[in-house]
Amino acid sequence: AQSVTQLGSHVSVSEGALVLLRCNYSSSVPPYLFWYVQYPNQGLQLLLKYTTGATLVKGINGFEAEFKKSETSFHLTKPSAHMSDAAEYFCAVSEGRGAQKLVFGQGTRLTINP
Amino acid sequence: GAGVSQSPSNKVTEKGKDVELRCDPISGHTALYWYRQRLGQGLEFLIYFQGNSAPDKSGLPSDRFSAERTGESVSTLTIQRTQQEDSAVYLCASRLTETQYFGPGTRLLVL
Numbered sequence: 001a002q003s004v005t006q007l008g009s010h011v012s013v014s015e016g017a018l019v020l021l022r023c024n025y026s027s028s029v030p031p032y033l034f035w036y037v038q039y040p041n042q043g044l045q046l047l048l049k050y051t052t053g054a055t056l057v058k059g060i061n062g063f064e065a066e067f068k069k070s071e072t073s074f075h076l077t078k079p080s081a082h083m084s085d086a087a088e089y090f091c092a093v094s095e096g097r098g099a100q101k102l103v104f105g106q107g108t109r110l111t112i113n114p
Numbered sequence: 115g116a117g118v119s120q121s122p123s124n125k126v127t128e129k130g131k132d133v134e135l136r137c138d139p140i141s142g143h144t145a146l147y148w149y150r151q152r153l154g155q156g157l158e159f160l161i162y163f164q165g166n167s168a169p170d171k172s173g174l175p176s177d178r179f180s181a182e183r184t185g186e187s188v189s190t191l192t193i194q195r196t197q198q199e200d201s202a203v204y205l206c207a208s209r210l211t212e213t214q215y216f217g218p219g220t221r222l223l224v225l
Contacts, residue, residue, distance in 0.1 A: 032212055043118070043205060043216035044157075051212055090156060094212070100145070100164065102214060104156040 002027045002093045006105035014113045019063075019078040021108045023091030026072060031093045033074040034102065035065055038088040047089075050074065061085070086112045116140065118217035120206050126223045127196055135191045135220045139208030146189050147207040147214060148181055157205065163189065196224045 007022040025031060032051050036044040048059025055067040061084075065076045074091060088109050092102040119138045127133050139146050148160040159173040163183040174180070178196075183189040193200055201224045207214040 034213070036216070041218075041221075043218040044207075046213055046215070049213060092157075100162055100170065101147075101159050102157075103159075106156040107154075 002031065002103045004091050004093050004103055004105035006089075006091050006108050008108055009106065010109045010111065012111040012113060013081050015083055016080050019076070019081045019085065019110065021076040021089050021091075021110065023065075023074045023076065023105060024072055025074060025091070025093040027093055033065075033067060034092040034094075035059065035063070035074075035076050036090045036092065037061075038090065038107075040087075044090065047076070081110075081112050083112050083114065086110055118206055118208050118215055120204075120217040120220050122220060123218065124221045124223075126225065128225055129198060130195055132192065132194045133196055133222065135193075135204050135222070137189045137191070137206030137208075137217060139187070139189070139206070140210075140215055142186075143208035143210045143215070144186055145209040145214075146183055147209070148189070148191050149205045149207065150175075151203045151205055151219070153202070160191070160204075193222075196222075198224050200224050 003026045005024045034049045035047040037047050038044050048057050050057050050067045058064045063078045088107045090107045091105040094102050121136045144165050146163045149157040151157050161181045162170040178194045181191045203219040203221050205219045206217045
């Protein structure tokens with residue numbers, strides 16, 4: 001069975017600083033990996049995804065993530081934080097092609113300090 | 115284009131009452147999911163519909179929870195005899211290929 005661990009339920013960075021949100025997964029087969037963002041009182045919006053191919057994937061709003069199979073990680077980064085990045089971020093894994101369900105991490109709340 | 119819509123956006127009910135939550139998926143999306151998100155927590159899978167196949171109900175927490183879907187369109191999640199522990203945001207998502215697209219959710223409060 002798959003699982004997702006997001007290290008740090010709360011992360012706080014200064015505006016302009018590097019954002020790093022950690023995600024580790026377990027899966028018995030090659031996974032599909034996703035990062036979603038949730039703004040207050042809204043649904044989840046897809047930031048980026050890894051399915052196959054290039055392990056460094058770029059998403060919206062300047063975010064990117066790198067799939068590292070050897071480390072079973074899919075950490076999310078952004079070089080320079082903006083106040084509008086304050087939100088809850090969720091990492092999710094599915095079992096790849098044909099898989100039907102996503103397993104989500106517990107989420108990381110990102111706070112940006114001015 | 116139109117995204118996933120859910121109604122109502124908020125629902126307050128009394129313990130013991132039944133509630134129905136509605137989801138309108140993106141047109142043409144064959145798969146539809148319901149999730150529950152308790153305060154400060156991640157998403158719990160509830161149920162999944164794919165075309166005409168039997169739904170995957172493995173995430174439903176009790177027999178008080180049920181869901182239906184009409185063809186490849188609207189879905190309704192029903193919670194009978196609501197309990198305070200059912201208070202949460204209920205999110206619906208639809209999918210055509212590998213990506214699930216989420217609605218804004220229904221915030222349910224059971225008093």
